[in-house]
Amino acid sequence: MPKNRIDFEKKLLRKMVAMYCKKKHGNPLCPDCRRLLDYASQRLDACIFGNDKTFCSKCTVHCYKPAMRDSIKKVMRYSGPRLLYCDPLAALRHIFNK
Template sequence: MLDIFCRDKHGSAGALCPECIELLDYAMAKLVKCPFGEEKPSCARCTVHCYQPAMRARAQEVMKHAGPRMLKSHPILAARHMLHGVLRKPRQKSVK
Protein backbone atom coordinates (compact mmCIF):
# COMPACT_ATOMS: atom_id res chain seq x y z
CA MET A 1 0.00 0.00 0.00
CA LEU A 2 2.75 2.36 0.99
CA ASP A 3 4.64 1.56 -2.19
CA ILE A 4 1.68 2.68 -4.32
CA PHE A 5 1.46 5.90 -2.38
CA CYS A 6 5.20 6.55 -2.50
CA ARG A 7 5.43 5.83 -6.21
CA ASP A 8 2.54 8.18 -7.06
CA LYS A 9 3.22 10.94 -4.57
CA HIS A 10 6.96 10.88 -4.15
CA GLY A 11 7.98 9.55 -7.56
CA SER A 12 10.01 6.70 -6.13
CA ALA A 13 10.64 3.62 -8.22
CA GLY A 14 10.91 0.31 -6.43
CA ALA A 15 12.28 1.39 -3.07
CA LEU A 16 10.48 3.64 -0.63
CA CYS A 17 11.68 7.16 0.05
CA PRO A 18 13.09 7.95 3.55
CA GLU A 19 9.83 9.59 4.58
CA CYS A 20 7.80 6.50 3.76
CA ILE A 21 10.36 4.18 5.34
CA GLU A 22 9.97 6.21 8.52
CA LEU A 23 6.21 5.76 8.41
CA LEU A 24 6.56 2.03 7.70
CA ASP A 25 8.98 1.58 10.59
CA TYR A 26 6.61 3.46 12.83
CA ALA A 27 3.64 1.36 11.76
CA MET A 28 5.59 -1.87 12.28
CA ALA A 29 6.73 -0.79 15.72
CA LYS A 30 3.14 -0.01 16.66
CA LEU A 31 1.92 -3.30 15.28
CA VAL A 32 4.40 -5.20 17.43
CA LYS A 33 3.19 -3.38 20.52
CA CYS A 34 -0.48 -3.66 19.62
CA PRO A 35 -2.38 -5.42 22.40
CA PHE A 36 -4.60 -7.16 19.84
CA GLY A 37 -1.66 -8.94 18.21
CA GLU A 38 -2.84 -11.39 15.56
CA GLU A 39 -6.42 -10.61 16.44
CA LYS A 40 -5.90 -7.03 15.50
CA PRO A 41 -8.84 -5.47 13.68
CA SER A 42 -8.07 -3.10 10.83
CA CYS A 43 -6.85 0.18 12.22
CA ALA A 44 -10.03 2.07 11.31
CA ARG A 45 -11.91 -0.13 13.75
CA CYS A 46 -9.18 -0.50 16.29
CA THR A 47 -10.26 0.61 19.71
CA VAL A 48 -6.73 1.56 20.65
CA HIS A 49 -5.73 4.60 18.67
CA CYS A 50 -2.06 4.13 19.18
CA TYR A 51 -0.74 6.38 16.42
CA GLN A 52 0.47 9.83 17.20
CA PRO A 53 -1.75 12.41 15.44
CA ALA A 54 0.92 13.34 12.88
CA MET A 55 1.67 9.74 11.95
CA ARG A 56 -2.01 8.90 11.99
CA ALA A 57 -2.68 11.68 9.50
CA ARG A 58 0.07 10.34 7.25
CA ALA A 59 -1.23 6.80 7.48
CA GLN A 60 -4.73 7.99 6.62
CA GLU A 61 -3.38 9.86 3.64
CA VAL A 62 -1.74 6.67 2.42
CA MET A 63 -4.96 4.67 2.89
CA LYS A 64 -7.02 7.30 1.10
CA HIS A 65 -4.65 7.37 -1.83
CA ALA A 66 -3.78 3.70 -2.13
CA GLY A 67 -7.12 2.21 -1.06
CA PRO A 68 -9.06 2.81 -4.30
CA ARG A 69 -5.99 1.94 -6.39
CA MET A 70 -5.48 -1.29 -4.53
CA LEU A 71 -9.09 -2.18 -5.25
CA LYS A 72 -8.34 -1.88 -8.97
CA SER A 73 -5.02 -3.67 -9.13
CA HIS A 74 -5.57 -6.21 -6.35
CA PRO A 75 -9.35 -6.58 -5.94
CA ILE A 76 -9.05 -9.89 -4.09
CA LEU A 77 -6.46 -8.61 -1.66
CA ALA A 78 -8.47 -5.46 -1.07
CA ALA A 79 -11.68 -7.41 -0.55
CA ARG A 80 -9.95 -9.71 1.91
CA HIS A 81 -8.59 -6.72 3.76
CA MET A 82 -12.03 -5.16 4.05
CA LEU A 83 -13.65 -8.44 5.01
CA HIS A 84 -11.00 -8.89 7.63
CA GLY A 85 -11.94 -5.53 9.10
CA VAL A 86 -15.61 -6.49 9.22
CA LEU A 87 -15.13 -9.95 10.67
CA ARG A 88 -12.53 -9.01 13.21
CA LYS A 89 -14.62 -6.40 14.89
CA PRO A 90 -13.22 -5.82 18.36
CA ARG A 91 -15.52 -7.18 20.97
CA GLN A 92 -16.80 -4.21 22.84
CA LYS A 93 -18.49 -4.65 26.12
CA SER A 94 -20.40 -1.56 27.00
CA VAL A 95 -19.05 -0.35 30.29
CA LYS A 96 -21.43 1.87 32.12
Protein backbone atom coordinates in the same frame (compact mmCIF):
# COMPACT_ATOMS: atom_id res chain seq x y z
CA MET B 1 -9.01 -15.51 11.12
CA PRO B 2 -5.57 -16.02 9.57
CA LYS B 3 -2.88 -16.94 12.04
CA ASN B 4 -0.40 -14.55 10.46
CA ARG B 5 -2.70 -11.59 10.74
CA ILE B 6 0.07 -9.17 11.63
CA ASP B 7 2.25 -10.31 8.72
CA PHE B 8 -0.64 -10.01 6.33
CA GLU B 9 -1.39 -6.49 7.44
CA LYS B 10 2.28 -5.51 7.21
CA LYS B 11 2.43 -6.71 3.61
CA LEU B 12 -0.70 -4.77 2.78
CA LEU B 13 0.72 -1.71 4.47
CA ARG B 14 3.96 -1.97 2.51
CA LYS B 15 2.03 -2.15 -0.75
CA MET B 16 -0.09 0.84 0.15
CA VAL B 17 2.85 3.01 1.20
CA ALA B 18 4.86 2.05 -1.90
CA MET B 19 1.90 2.85 -4.15
CA TYR B 20 1.39 6.20 -2.46
CA CYS B 21 5.07 7.16 -2.57
CA LYS B 22 5.47 6.19 -6.22
CA LYS B 23 2.61 8.50 -7.18
CA LYS B 24 3.19 11.39 -4.77
CA HIS B 25 6.97 11.41 -4.44
CA GLY B 26 8.04 9.64 -7.65
CA ASN B 27 9.87 7.08 -5.60
CA PRO B 28 9.42 3.42 -4.80
CA LEU B 29 9.94 4.27 -1.13
CA CYS B 30 11.48 7.58 -0.07
CA PRO B 31 13.05 8.04 3.42
CA ASP B 32 9.94 9.70 4.83
CA CYS B 33 7.65 6.95 3.60
CA ARG B 34 10.06 4.31 4.83
CA ARG B 35 9.98 5.93 8.25
CA LEU B 36 6.20 5.87 8.20
CA LEU B 37 6.20 2.22 7.18
CA ASP B 38 8.69 1.31 9.90
CA TYR B 39 6.64 3.16 12.43
CA ALA B 40 3.42 1.47 11.38
CA SER B 41 5.11 -1.93 11.47
CA GLN B 42 6.31 -1.25 14.99
CA ARG B 43 2.81 -0.29 16.03
CA LEU B 44 1.58 -3.58 14.60
CA ASP B 45 4.22 -5.53 16.51
CA ALA B 46 3.28 -3.68 19.68
CA CYS B 47 -0.47 -4.03 19.13
CA ILE B 48 -2.08 -5.34 22.31
CA PHE B 49 -4.62 -7.31 20.29
CA GLY B 50 -1.97 -9.35 18.48
CA ASN B 51 -3.49 -11.67 15.91
CA ASP B 52 -6.97 -10.94 17.18
CA LYS B 53 -6.61 -7.35 16.13
CA THR B 54 -8.98 -5.58 13.84
CA PHE B 55 -7.68 -3.25 11.14
CA CYS B 56 -6.06 -0.16 12.61
CA SER B 57 -8.66 2.09 11.00
CA LYS B 58 -11.27 0.29 13.11
CA CYS B 59 -9.21 0.01 16.23
CA THR B 60 -10.44 1.54 19.48
CA VAL B 61 -6.91 2.04 20.78
CA HIS B 62 -5.38 4.94 18.93
CA CYS B 63 -1.76 4.04 19.32
CA TYR B 64 -0.38 6.21 16.50
CA LYS B 65 1.27 9.54 17.19
CA PRO B 66 -0.91 12.32 15.71
CA ALA B 67 1.57 13.18 12.93
CA MET B 68 1.96 9.55 11.91
CA ARG B 69 -1.77 9.07 12.13
CA ASP B 70 -2.31 11.88 9.63
CA SER B 71 0.30 10.46 7.27
CA ILE B 72 -1.05 6.94 7.34
CA LYS B 73 -4.58 8.23 6.81
CA LYS B 74 -3.44 9.99 3.63
CA VAL B 75 -1.80 6.78 2.43
CA MET B 76 -4.93 4.74 3.16
CA ARG B 77 -7.17 7.27 1.45
CA TYR B 78 -4.99 7.22 -1.66
CA SER B 79 -4.01 3.57 -1.88
CA GLY B 80 -7.07 1.90 -0.37
CA PRO B 81 -9.35 2.20 -3.41
CA ARG B 82 -6.47 1.64 -5.86
CA LEU B 83 -5.44 -1.57 -4.18
CA LEU B 84 -8.72 -2.99 -5.38
CA TYR B 85 -7.47 -2.88 -8.97
CA CYS B 86 -3.94 -4.11 -8.37
CA ASP B 87 -4.62 -6.77 -5.81
CA PRO B 88 -8.29 -7.71 -5.71
CA LEU B 89 -7.73 -10.63 -3.34
CA ALA B 90 -5.98 -8.60 -0.68
CA ALA B 91 -8.51 -5.81 -1.06
CA LEU B 92 -11.40 -8.24 -0.72
CA ARG B 93 -9.94 -9.72 2.41
CA HIS B 94 -9.54 -6.21 3.72
CA ILE B 95 -13.19 -5.46 3.09
CA PHE B 96 -14.48 -8.69 4.59
CA ASN B 97 -12.31 -8.25 7.64
CA LYS B 98 -13.82 -4.89 8.43
